[in-house]
Amino acid sequence: MFLQFSIADVHCLSTGEKVSMRIKYWFVIIGLLAIIQTSEACRFTIREIGYSPLSLGYFVLELETDTVKNRKLANEFTNLAYAWSIDANVKYKVTHKADSKTVLKCVDHDGELIVQQSIDSAAAVKGFINALLYSPLQQTMGEQMGQAFAFVVCFFENKEKEYRHELDKALAQFRQIAPNLDKEVSEEIVQIELTAAERKCEALLLKSMGLRIDEKEPMVVVLYGRGRLVGKPLVGQQITTQKLFRQLVTLGTDCECGIDLSPLLKKAIPFSWDDKVRQDVSDMLGFDVDNPMIQSEMAQILSKSTLNERDGDLSFAPQMLEINGDFGPLKKSSKETVKESGGYLYPLLIIGLIACIIIGIGLFIVMRK
Numbered sequence: 329m330f331l332q333f334s335i336a337d338v339h340c341l342s343t344g345e346k347v348s349m350r351i352k353y354w355f356v357i358i359g360l361l362a363i364i365q366t367s368e369a370c371r372f373t374i375r376e377i378g379y380s381p382l383s384l385g386y387f388v389l390e391l392e393t394d395t396v397k398n399r400k401l402a403n404e405f406t407n408l409a410y411a412w413s414i415d416a417n418v419k420y421k422v423t424h425k426a427d428s429k430t431v432l433k434c435v436d437h438d439g440e441l442i443v444q445q446s447i448d449s450a451a452a453v454k455g456f457i458n459a460l461l462y463s464p465l466q467q468t469m470g471e472q473m474g475q476a477f478a479f480v481v482c483f484f485e486n487k488e489k490e491y492r493h494e495l496d497k498a499l500a501q502f503r504q505i506a507p508n509l510d511k512e513v514s515e516e517i518v519q520i521e522l523t524a525a526e527r528k529c530e531a532l533l534l535k536s537m538g539l540r541i542d543e544k545e546p547m548v549v550v551l552y553g554r555g556r557l558v559g560k561p562l563v564g565q566q567i568t569t570q571k572l573f574r575q576l577v578t579l580g581t582d583c584e585c586g587i588d589l590s591p592l593l594k595k596a597i598p599f600s601w602d603d604k605v606r607q608d609v610s611d612m613l614g615f616d617v618d619n620p621m622i623q624s625e626m627a628q629i630l631s632k633s634t635l636n637e638r639d640g641d642l643s644f645a646p647q648m649l650e651i652n653g654d655f656g657p658l659k660k661s662s663k664e665t666v667k668e669s670g671g672y673l674y675p676l677l678i679i680g681l682i683a684c685i686i687i688g689i690g691l692f693i694v695m696r697k
Contacts, residue, residue: 372626373511374592375477375579378553379609379617380626381417381601383593385556386437387536389420389457391447393430401430404450412457416600417554432456434532437594442535461600463530468520469555470600474608477515478558478579480572483522483547491546491567495519498572509580515612517576536597537561550575555599558592593630 391405402422409420432453433444447453469479480499484491499517506513522530531541537549537557545564550572552558558575562568578592610616617623 371510371582372629373509373579374581375552376511376613376617377626377629378556378579378593379613380623381554381618382623382626382630384417384554385594385596386417386419387442387460387598388433388435388437389418389460390423390433390435391421391430391453392423392425392428392433393447394426394428395422395424396426398430401447401450401453405432405447405453408450408453408457412461412600415602416461416598417596418457418461418598434460434598436536443532460532460598463533464526465520465522465530465533466555466597466599469551470602470605472518473605474612475515476518477513478550478552478576479518479520481520481522481549481551483527483543485524485544485546487546491548494567494569495548495572497569498576501569501573502576505577506580509577510582511580513580533597539563548572551597552579553596554601555597556593557595557597 389409391402393402395402406420406422409418412418413420430447431444432447434442434456436442445452445456447456465481469476472479480495482492482495499519502517527534527541534541539547539549539561543563546567547561547563548567549561550558558578562571606616606618615622617626
């Protein structure tokens with residue numbers, strides 16, 4: 329029910345009542361403005377959600393040993409693993425097996441074995457963890473995380489020229505539509521190409537992506553956020569302009585577009601998110617993804633996912649990005665038409681904001697009289 333006051337009624341109010349009424353109205357106005365501001369502030373792109381620790385795929389380091397005979401090594405492993413797990417998507421545990429060999433395993437969050445090896449010292453544990461988290465590729469990503477929209481990691485050997493052409497076309501098409509994405513893309517897509525010899529240094533990383541080290545076919549993987557994979561790695565004939573383009577475009581899509589984000593967020597490589605990387609990303613985005621309030625907003629968005637996991641292979645492109653068969657000029661979709669005509673959302677927000685200001689000023693003037 330709305331309260332109605334005439335000018336005469338307002339004049340009859342006591343001074344204390346007038347002040348109380350002013351305060352109430354100002355609280356209403358401030359609340360409306362806060363709602364308008366919040367409705368805009370809680371919008372993120374899929375790429376921005378990817379920088380958060382929410383729903384991040386993790387890896388488990390498991391030490392299997394006779395903890396009675398090898399108590400010292402078990403304690404050293406626990407201390408080392410704890411220190412590394414603070415900044416990385418890595419958990420750890422020690423499993424007691426009487427009279428057994430000491431083995432260190434790395435499994436993903438689904439329990440699939442990535443790698444294992446025999447361990448006999450703390451130095452061997454350090455070497456294992458270092459290989460898991462600080463390969464040349466991971467270090468390169470960490471150094472450039474604050475300047476990259478995404479990373480395109482390429483393994484080209486056979487038919488290099490053919491697949492490089494597909495990649496170049498996809499990147500050119502993405503740059504063409506970048507101004508039409510939900511948020512402006514000012515960062516570069518960083519291309520990293522690894523030779524056959526360099527693959528050996530990335531053995532654990534390739535296995536964590538589900539790729540074979542001895543794979544002879546060309547491979548392309550798109551990584552974003554905290555080392556998350558955009559869909560599945562593309563191998564051989566799967567490397568097409570269309571698939572690469574769609575993976576890149578998906579990152580620039582509004583995270584509230586109805587896409588089920590769980591397949592996009594679940595798969596990730598082992599990655600260390602230290603203070604420098606966190607600060608670089610915060611400077612780039614303009615907000616801290618580890619801030620509890622930001623995480624709360626993102627969690628609310630993630631809870632609204634509606635589509636099934638079968639859509640996680642990204643076999644679609646947002647409707648606003650329909651393209652001609654030869655990747656020519658963009659076709660105009662209904663969403664673009666709305667944008668060109670001024671859109672619906674932002675004009676309504678602006679009108680609502682102006683109306684609140686006018687009402688507030690009017691009430692303030694009336695009550696002062």
